[in-house]
Amino acid sequence: MKFSRTVQFNAVPEWSTYYIGYSNLKKLIHSLEADAATRLALGHHDAERISLIPHEESTTEYDAIFRRALDDELGKICRFYSEKETELLAERDRLKKDIHDFDVRAGVEEASTSSGSSYTAHRHSDVESVAIERHEMLDKNGDVIPMENYNDGDEQFLEISDLKIMLKKRAIALYVSLSELRAYVQLNRTGFGKALKKYAKCIGRDMSGNYVPDVVEQSYPFLHSTRDALEEKIAEVNFLYASISTHGDIGQAKLELQGHLREYVVWERNTVWREMMGIEKNIQGVGLTNQGLLVSSNPIADALEHKGVLNRPPIEIRTRLGAIRLPRLIFNSSFALLTITAVVFVTLLAVPIFDQPEQQSCFAILIAASLLWATEVIPLFVTSMLIPFLIIVFRTVRSDDVYHERLNAPDATKYIFAAMWTPVIMLLLGGFSIAAALSKYNIAKVVATWVLSNAGTQPRNVLLTTMFVAMFLSMWISNVASPVLCLSIIQPLLRTQDNSSNFPKALILGIAFASNIGGMASPIASPQNIIALQNMHPNPSWLAWFFIAIPVCIFSILLIWLIMLVTLNPAKGAIITKIQRSSEKFNRTQIFVSAVTLITILLWCVSHKFESVFGDMGVLAIIPLVVFFGTGLLTKEDFNNFMWTIIILSMGGIALGKAVSSSGLLDTIAIGIRSVVSHMGIYGVMVVFGSLILTIATFISHTVAALILLPIVAQVGQAVNDPHPNLLVMGAALLCSCAMGLPTSGFPNVTAICTTDDQGRPYLSVALFITRGVPASVLAYIVVITLGFCLMKIVGL
Known part of the structure; x- marks a missing residue:
């Protein structure tokens, strides 16, 4: 996959404009490459040459142009990282304070309701934790207590459990954001390396040995100290999550948070986001909106409708007996060709052309397969899979002995499938x-x-x-x-x-x-x-x-x-x-x-010399x-x-x-x-x-x-x-x-x-x-x- 696509598919959608502009850098490289070729063809001192970048006479000036573009991208990335880091640190501080307040309040409430509360007996059970998520109370036998039977202590507990769930969700969201910020740095670091490698390939000037270690890795987001500090912040969020979710078990908290991160990235990014991009690309490729794709002969529209991208209204035919609504699929070209092929096939089976019935059915299959292959109304390989089915069902093949008897379905199956693997x-x-x-x-x-x-x-x-x-x-x-x-x-x-x-x-x-x-x-x-x-x-x-x-x-x-x-x-x-x-x-x-x-x-090449050993190529x-x-x-x-x-x-x-x-x-x-x-x-x-x-x-x-x-x-x-x-x-x-x-x-x-x-x-x-x-x-x-x-x-x- 091209790196520009990699950035597109792995970027956080809300941050998409703040990643390295790899596509723009690549276009700049191509323009510099074209200018270099023009100079080479027309001569460096031709006063009338047409140059994309005037007043520059050597490839070292290309370095300066490209470096300025890299500096602009790096500045954009550094500014965004600093702003996002400040925002997430503020959220970390607020979450930390709210969890501390929650612990104080939860401790008071638990002490006040510890005598006689049906909840206390099941405080740390797995069944109870599920009940909390569903906002349900359990009695001493583990059964759900009806809402109308809750007392004041129970209502206080529900309020605390709601607050706990909210804090838990905030901790998960903060963990995901910090992890995405870490991935943001890694992806942009790779982007600079890819851009410099592309520049070296097209222009013949290797800048990566100086620019990456001296500039990129000395910028704030790419410093080792910055990355270490980010890891510490992620670990701190892990500790906060453990304090409200896993009873202080850091290892279990880490596993749960990684599961939430994986679920978010795989589902929200790699599934929903990519599907949205794919649908948008298909519609842009057609160049029309859903309302415009109403021509029944439009094969692209038919394909999009078949895949569920478009939802076109059915065809409505008005008669004296009322309106008849028919699916639009019936009127597209593929359906028409399939119908014609089916009619031709049935006609050739019925009209006597050959004396032998197996030749009659084989001729019908041959013509139908040829039509399907030629029109590609269905994929070519699907037609190929249909052929043995029709051959066997219509008893088309005969035995290879001198009698040439028409084979029944079980024998024809063995005969055809044995012949297909050669x-x-x-x-x-x-x-x-x-x-x-x-x-x-x-x-x-x-x-x-x-x-x-x-x-x-x-x-x-x-x-x-x-x-x-x-x-x-x-x-x-x-x-x-x-x-x-x-x-x-x-x-x-x-x-x-x-x-x-x-x-x-x-x-x-x-x-x-x-x-x-x-x-x-x-x-x-x-x-x-x-x-x-x-x-x-x-x-x-x-x-x-x-x-x-x-x-x-x-x-x-x-x-x-x-x-x-x-x-x-x-x-x-x-x-x-x-x-x-x-x-x-x-x-x-x-x-x-x-x-x-x-x-x-x-x-x-010499297989015929060793036919007695290997048998065949x-x-x-x-x-x-x-x-x-x-x-x-x-x-x-x-x-x-x-x-x-x-x-x-x-x-x-x-x-x-x-x-x-x-x-x-x-x-x-x-x-x-x-x-x-x-x-x-x-x-x-x-x-x-x-x-x-x-x-x-x-x-x-x-x-x-x-x-x-x-x-x-x-x-x-x-x-x-x-x-x-x-x-x-x-x-x-x-x-x-x-x-x-x-x-x-x-x-x-x-x-x-x-x-x-x-x-x-x-x-x-x-x-x-x-x-x-x-x-x-x-x-x-x-x-x-x-x-x-x-x-x-x-x-x-």
């Missing part, structure tokens, strides 16, 4: 574990910054290097994480550019396109590759995959790079500052993680899982953070593919397609199917396109005169990654279109994305059906 799923888990380790221990970032720091300052070279880095990272940490990591690394480059420069646009587009292309570079780079492996028999070796995919990726990226240079001219107005090489050296942990990763990849994927989790390098939290939705999605695709094959539907479809493509060779089939897949994958997600089309492609490849099913399947999988014409075509594109500058303005427009994305997709398609096809033929697919 070695390919283990391969996916092994890939996730490698990606998690490379990311967690900063290996991917260290390697990426090392490469980019050597890219020089020529815009075209920086752009090309960044694209190849994005492609390489996509091979190992997925094309989902790669663009996020790359965009975080190039932030200094983006911040230093003038508004008229096209370099940021070319850089962000290049990362998105290269991450998509990188999705074809290795078998674990993207879900569509995993789906391809499920439909390829036998699976190609990793060496064969690399032999085909890496040259295709390299040539595709070079062509896309040329598009960026010709259409955007990124060198115009570009101000390039070298990305700083990470000062972090590889430690033993990083070396160990890298070694395990390389050994696993090497074994995957999926078995080898157990190695990084056992090593990383067994040694504690990855924890159960890391395991829980795996992209389990992708795994469920893949398993649903396996189940659907198995049903389509087992029911005989795939053979029937393939026979129909074969009659159309019978006159074509394998190359013609790839060109035709490739263009179809590229078009479909542009409008729906790459993974969904692969789930729907790859089983059919495999069967068609088997049915043509020159059978090459593996060639067609791999070609189709590569083309799924080439589809990047729209901002919604793949996660890298979504990340790119959502990237904004410091003022929240997007770098890219939809029109800019389409005019570069469509040509990039076409060029990548040409590379796959030419170079890729030749390489696949050489390998023997």
